[in-house]
Amino acid sequence: MWLIRAIVPVRYLGSYKRPQKPPWMRNPVVFYSDFSEKKGKVAPLQETRMRDRFTLYARGGEGGSGCSSVRRSRADRYGKPDGGNGGRGGDVILECTHAVWDFSGLQPHIKGGKAGHGTSKNRIGNRGEDKVLLVPIGTVIHLQEGEIPSQVENESPKDLDPWDLPGSLVEDPASEENSDVHQETMSESDQDDTEQESLTRQLGMPKEADFEDDDEEIDQIRYNVAELTQQGQRVIIARGGEGGLGNVSATRYVRGSKFAKSTIRQTNLRSMEDDAEEDDERSSIKAGLLGSEAVLILELKSIADVGLVGMPNAGKSTLLGALSRAKPRVGHYAFTTLRPNLGNVNYDDFSMTVADIPGLIKGAHQNRGLGHNFLRHIERTKVLAYVVDLASGLDGCEGLTPWQQLRDLVMELEFHEEGLSDRSSLIVANKIDEEGAEERLKELKRRVKGVKIFPVCAVLEEGVAELKDGLKMLVDGNGEPSERLKLENICVD
Numbered sequence: 303m304w305l306i307r308a309i310v311p312v313r314y315l316g317s318y319k320r321p322q323k324p325p326w327m328r329n330p331v332v333f334y335s336d337f338s339e340k341k342g343k344v345a346p347l348q349e350t351r352m353r354d355r356f357t358l359y360a361r362g363g364e365g366g367s368g369c370s371s372v373r374r375s376r377a378d379r380y381g382k383p384d385g386g387n388g389g390r391g392g393d394v395i396l397e398c399t400h401a402v403w404d405f406s407g408l409q410p411h412i413k414g415g416k417a418g419h420g421t422s423k424n425r426i427g428n429r430g431e432d433k434v435l436l437v438p439i440g441t442v443i444h445l446q447e448g449e450i451p452s453q454v455e456n457e458s459p460k461d462l463d464p465w466d467l468p469g470s471l472v473e474d475p476a477s478e479e480n481s482d483v484h485q486e487t488m489s490e491s492d493q494d495d496t497e498q499e500s501l502t503r504q505l506g507m508p509k510e511a512d513f514e515d516d517d518e519e520i521d522q523i524r525y526n527v528a529e530l531t532q533q534g535q536r537v538i539i540a541r542g543g544e545g546g547l548g549n550v551s552a553t554r555y556v557r558g559s560k561f562a563k564s565t566i567r568q569t570n571l572r573s574m575e576d577d578a579e580e581d582d583e584r585s586s587i588k589a590g591l592l593g594s595e596a597v598l599i600l601e602l603k604s605i606a607d608v609g610l611v612g613m614p615n616a617g618k619s620t621l622l623g624a625l626s627r628a629k630p631r632v633g634h635y636a637f638t639t640l641r642p643n644l645g646n647v648n649y650d651d652f653s654m655t656v657a658d659i660p661g662l663i664k665g666a667h668q669n670r671g672l673g674h675n676f677l678r679h680i681e682r683t684k685v686l687a688y689v690v691d692l693a694s695g696l697d698g699c700e701g702l703t704p705w706q707q708l709r710d711l712v713m714e715l716e717f718h719e720e721g722l723s724d725r726s727s728l729i730v731a732n733k734i735d736e737e738g739a740e741e742r743l744k745e746l747k748r749r750v751k752g753v754k755i756f757p758v759c760a761v762l763e764e765g766v767a768e769l770k771d772g773l774k775m776l777v778d779g780n781g782e783p784s785e786r787l788k789l790e791n792i793c794v795d
């Protein structure tokens with residue numbers, strides 16, 4: 303026995319118990335989270351880049367299959383069909399909400415819930431679960447493939463309140479007129495055709511015209527097919543498939559067709575050929591239909607009354623904080639702002655939204671800096687506030703003079719979209735507290751004409767009240783139409 307103990311390791315004899323590690327060694331991350339963070343095991347919290355453009359593939363849920371079941375009783379030896387229809391597949395729905403900023407929470411592929419199958423006793427299958435995706439306010443939908451999304455709830459009476467949006471959803475008036483005329487002259491037979499078409503569409507059957515236009519439609523993106531601009535507004539982007547017919551409904555359907563004479567009792571009398579044909583038809587109507595599919599490009603265009611445009615470090619975020627209760631990130635380095643920030647400016651009888659756009663630099667249209675992608679967020683602003691840094695380039699420091707900043711900003715706006723700078727504007731001359739800024743302001747007023755200039759110290763909130771009044775005048779529409787910043791009105795040399 304002693305000999306065996308000496309040869310076989312002690313742990314295999316059952317008496318050995320492996321010593322446990324102390325708890326702080328078993329789970330170092332929990333007990334020493336600071337330590338592990340220092341070692342780089344836990345990634346530091348980082349602000350992720352905004353996702354304001356997103357490609358989404360959506361598919362409605364499959365319809366459930368219809369059930370084939372026969373209910374027999376003593377009185378009815380042959381039985382009666384009692385199979386219920388399949389349920390309808392779930393839809394994929396986009397819902398607009400203030401709760402999300404961008405599309406970073408979305409998955410690229412989304413499918414509606416599958417419906418339940420029909421069961422005996424003529425019970426219909428459960429409806430598939432709808433998938434609701436939350437998107438931010440100001441989402442514009444472009445259609446790459448599939449059906450145009452349909453509005454379901456809270457449809458806004460106007461496209462966007464309270465002004466007409468420049469460059470978005472502008473429809474060709476001629477086509478509108480044509481469509482009106484077309485509607486007026488539509489005869490009753492045409493209406494019947496349309497009803498038939500919608501029925502075919504509901505049943506998921508392809509139309510003849512679909513086949514003809516297929517080639518043309520490939521690779522064509524239909525822009526601005528829908529947009530979500532109000533809290534709670536919803537659109538269905540992919541519809542669930544219809545459920546298949548159970549044998550109760552299917553028998554009725556088949557009785558009405560060319561198999562009128564073939565009932566369950568007459569099965570034995572039918573020819574084998576008819577049987578096969580009928581079975582095919584029965585099984586095709588029994589299966590649930592697939593849901594519709596769509597490939598969409600979602601694009602976020604924030605909606606604000608005023609857009610703050612300026613070079614990095616000009617003090618836009620500080621100014622937004624001074625104008626509103628928003629608390630954007632402020633830093634003494636360039637590109638602190640990585641996503642547009644929105645703030646509400648309140649007056650006694652009025653309120654407006656201000657958007658702080660990430661800083662622009664010369665060449666942003668060639669993707670320098672953060673590029674000019676964020677400029678799409680000011681496509682929908684009514685008023686532009688150019689924020690310039692009066693202290694930039696003073697005392698031999700690096701930086702552009704305020705008038706050079708303005709020239710570059712207007713040029714970048716125009717590079718992004720022609721005519722983007724052509725809207726009511728004012729200039730915010732920020733950092734007036736800095737040494738030499740007063741002289742700079744005088745020079746700025748001499749060199750730039752056509753728009754009002756508001757000297758401001760955003761940090762100390764000086765001049766902010768006057769700026770608020772100036773913004774209100776422009777947003778209200780009381781501003782003179784000539785108050786636009788034009789390149790020819792900026793003297794740089």
Ligand SMILES: Nc1nc2c(ncn2[C@@H]2O[C@H](COP(=O)(O)OP(=O)(O)OP(=O)(O)O)[C@@H](O)[C@H]2O)c(=O)[nH]1
Pocket residue numbers: 612613614615616617618619620621631632633634635636637638639640659660661662732733734735736758759760761762
């Ligand atoms: N002296 C002075 N400094 C200011 C004033 N306004 C802003 N600053 C400073 O300027 C720096 C940049 O301010 P931000 O508000 O982050 O500038 P921004 O334009 O949002 O910068 P980006 O995020 O890069 O686009 C910060 O250090 C602010 O404290 C001002 O009126 N006077």
